[in-house]
Structures are given as C-alpha cells and as structure tokens.
Amino acid sequence: MQNKNFIEYLIIALNLIPFLYLGFIYSELPEEVAMHFNSSGQVDRMGSKKELWILPILLCGVMYFLFKYLPQLDPKNNNSRIWPGLRLGLTVFMSTISIIIIYACSHTDSSTFSKELPRLIFAGVGLLFVLLGLYMRHIKPNYFIGIRTPWTLESNDVWKKTHYYGGYWFLIAGIVMVISSILFSMQTTFIIVMSATIGIAIASFAYSYYLYQKPGKS
Structure with missing residues (x-):
C-alpha cells in the first residue's frame, strides 16, 4: 500500500511539472507564440500564449483522470498489479512531450x-x-x-x-x-x-x- 501511494504521489508530481514550467515562463512569453509546426519543423500557425495551457490540461490533467478512473469502471478489473507501473510510464511520456512542445512553441528563435x-x-x-x-x-x-x-x-x-x-x-x-x-x-x-x-x-x-x-x- 505504501509503495502504491508513493507511485500515485509521483504520478501527480510528474503531471504538475508542465503546469509549473509554463507558469514559470508565462510572464516572459510574447502575446503570440507558435501553435503548430509542419513536418519540417517550421511554424505554420501562431496563436495566443493562453492556448499553451490546453496542452498540459489535455495531456496531463485529463489523461490523469482517465488513467486513474477508467480501469475502475472495467467489470473485469484484472490489471491492478501492473497498472500503477504502466500509468507511471505513460505519465512520464505525456509530461515530457508537454514540456518539449511548450518549449518549442515558446522558443521559435531557436x-x-x-x-x-x-x-x-x-x-x-x-x-x-x-x-x-x-x-x-x-x-x-x-x-x-x-x-x-x-x-x-x-x-x-x-x-x-x-x-x-x-x-x-x-x-x-x-x-x-x-x-x-x-x-x-x-x-x-x-x-x-x-x-x-x-x-x-x-x-x-x-x-x-x-x-x-x-x-x-x-
């Protein structure tokens, strides 16, 4: 139980990192930032910096609740042993992708x-x-x-x-x-x-x- 709680707290912390990162740099961002890149990595759409919040909300916020509660709705509920580790791996992926994209959108000069x-x-x-x-x-x-x-x-x-x-x-x-x-x-x-x-x-x-x-x- 203690290990399970530790993983849950770690998952929550990892999900918060993109929000904290964006909040830390938000005041320094211009009003318009890159919102989309083509396959060559070139910016093909600009948008309000407020739109950047959508990314961590979807990838970290919404996905946290889906990963946490959807399996509990499963009538079979056969994967309680492996699910915490899989959730942790998926959370690392989602949080890392969020940070990378936020950085790219806010550093188009690079x-x-x-x-x-x-x-x-x-x-x-x-x-x-x-x-x-x-x-x-x-x-x-x-x-x-x-x-x-x-x-x-x-x-x-x-x-x-x-x-x-x-x-x-x-x-x-x-x-x-x-x-x-x-x-x-x-x-x-x-x-x-x-x-x-x-x-x-x-x-x-x-x-x-x-x-x-x-x-x-x-």
Whole structure:
C-alpha cells in the first residue's frame, strides 16, 4: 500500500511539472507564440500564449483522470498489479512531450530545436511503443487497455496469444522508430512510424481472427 501511494504521489508530481514550467515562463512569453509546426519543423500557425495551457490540461490533467478512473469502471478489473507501473510510464511520456512542445512553441528563435521537434516526437512515440511492448504480454483481458478486437475479448486464449506476440511487435516497432528518428529524414521517419502503427493494427486484427477461427482453439 505504501509503495502504491508513493507511485500515485509521483504520478501527480510528474503531471504538475508542465503546469509549473509554463507558469514559470508565462510572464516572459510574447502575446503570440507558435501553435503548430509542419513536418519540417517550421511554424505554420501562431496563436495566443493562453492556448499553451490546453496542452498540459489535455495531456496531463485529463489523461490523469482517465488513467486513474477508467480501469475502475472495467467489470473485469484484472490489471491492478501492473497498472500503477504502466500509468507511471505513460505519465512520464505525456509530461515530457508537454514540456518539449511548450518549449518549442515558446522558443521559435531557436530554429535548430524547432526543426528537430518532429524528430523528438517520433523518438518519444518509439519509446512509448517500447514501453507498451514490455507490458503487453502481462495485460489481462479487459475493456480499456490492450489489443481489443472482437476475438480477443471473446476468448481468453486468443487474448493471451495475441498480446504475447503483440508485445514483440510493439517492442520491435518502437526500437525501429527510435533508430529511424536518429538516422533518417523527418519524412522517412514519418512513413516508418505510420507504417509500423498501421501494420501492428492490421497484424493484431488478423492474427486474433486467425486464432479464433483456428480449429481446436480454447
């Protein structure tokens, strides 16, 4: 219980960091800041600095409550053992991405950083896939997290096998994304990230269907 409380307090603290960072620099920001970057890292939309608050509110505030309370609504409630660690990893990702984007939006004079922003985002997505890959095989049947197809939800055996191999797919895809974000151009990395994401979705859907239709399934 003590360890669980510590993780909860740590998650809350991590979620507060982007709010504190933005509050600390807010008075020094111009009234208009960058709000959107194209795939080359160039600013293609400006907006009021007040809009910056939307980012931590969504990624840290709203997601905190979703991650905390949605699993409690799950009738199965099978993942109480792994959920705190997974929540912590997801929170680190959300908070880090928030800070990076806030910094990029408020420092458009740093052209090098702005141009590298998509690369950092892609690398972050890759690390998120690695995290999901490490946890995937440990996720038990539920209605909120994991590879939820009609067939994984119908059969525990199909769920287990799909998540076992799905974990490897996410892990490998994440590593490839991180490496490509370092070695290749933004456009090439974008294609790799999208291809890997779509590929995993199709493979998971098809594999779970195959297992469900396979003779002798549980």
